[in-house]
Amino acid sequence: MFESKSGIFFIAGLFFFAFAFLSNAVVPMLMYRDLPEKTVAELVNPNIRYQFEDMAQRYPQQFKKHYGEPPEDPQQADAWYNEKCAEAMKLGRDWYVGEGCWHCHSQFVRPVSNESLRWGPVSESEEYQNELQRPVLFGTRRVGPDLSREGGRRSTDWHAVHLFAPTDLSPDSPMPAYPWFFDGAADKPNKRGLAVLTYIQWLGSWLESYPYYEDYDESPVAKLEQLEQQAEEEEKTEAEKSAEE
Numbered sequence: 001m002f003e004s005k006s007g008i009f010f011i012a013g014l015f016f017f018a019f020a021f022l023s024n025a026v027v028p029m030l031m032y033r034d035l036p037e038k039t040v041a042e043l044v045n046p047n048i049r050y051q052f053e054d055m056a057q058r059y060p061q062q063f064k065k066h067y068g069e070p071p072e073d074p075q076q077a078d079a080w081y082n083e084k085c086a087e088a089m090k091l092g093r094d095w096y097v098g099e100g101c102w103h104c105h106s107q108f109v110r111p112v113s114n115e116s117l118r119w120g121p122v123s124e125s126e127e128y129q130n131e132l133q134r135p136v137l138f139g140t141r142r143v144g145p146d147l148s149r150e151g152g153r154r155s156t157d158w159h160a161v162h163l164f165a166p167t168d169l170s171p172d173s174p175m176p177a178y179p180w181f182f183d184g185a186a187d188k189p190n191k192r193g194l195a196v197l198t199y200i201q202w203l204g205s206w207l208e209s210y211p212y213y214e215d216y217d218e219s220p221v222a223k224l225e226q227l228e229q230q231a232e233e234e235e236k237t238e239a240e241k242s243a244e245e
């Protein structure tokens with residue numbers, strides 16, 4: 001066996017398989033052994049919260065009908081939005097799995113072929129250590145683009161129209177339409193629709209740089225903070241002015 005070329009290739013093949021298993025499975029497993037798995041509630045971040053509240057204003061009637069109304073007290077409203085947002089993310093993921101979106105969309109930016117130029121930062125193991133990645137949704141086919149950095153890349157309205165009738169926005173798209181995510185029109189997403197929209201906008205929202213990979217200046221949250229700061233400074237200078245007078 002060792003005298004033939006095929007014998008050598010066979011042994012080499014086994015060796016490389018064992019080596020890949022060690023480096024790609026055993027080492028990461030040992031590295032992240034102590035990293036706790038994040039729950040859905042822990043996955044709610046300011047970026048997705050912003051998108052979720054934006055949906056409440058964008059589709060007020062549909063939102064109220066399917067998720068209710070926030071309490072008036074701001075602190076209670078904050079907790080309420082967090083809770084509903086987590087609920088929507090979980091439900092959205094369930095529909096993403098149920099509708100087989102993962103047949104056509106991967107959720108893994110690989111460190112090869114300049115994928116990071118096309119889709120954003122290369123995926124890291126840690127990003128998959130959470131409840132919404134059970135089972136993991138890496139996907140094995142890419143009929144459509146990778147979605148792991150989809151959040152913030154397009155507006156919620158764009159996604160709503162696209163889910164309602166993909167060919168309206170992408171004329172030759174083979175992606176199926178999902179009219180059952182809506183109450184008859186693209187601007188009337190129902191509970192599932194709102195959930196899937198939330199899930200799509202969540203993808204990649206955990207990155208600090210979100211979503212710099214699309215030439216956006218800043219994330220909406222950063223922009224809000226900037227505006228608030230500006231307003232504060234203006235107030236200060238005005239107060240100073242009136243004090244001088």
Ligand code: HEC
Pocket residue numbers: 095096099100101102103104105143144145147150153154159166170173174175176178196200
């Ligand atoms: C039959 C394969 C297929 C299935 C199933 C599918 N898609 Fe797609 N999807 C595509 C293709 C191809 C594109 C690119 C063309 C286009 O924009 O429609 C796409 C594009 C998209 C985009 C836009 C990406 C971008 O920024 O350009 C999103 C978001 C998306 N799909 C989400 C979904 C969701 C959510 C589901 C499940 C409810 C789903 N897809 C199911 C094939 C599919």
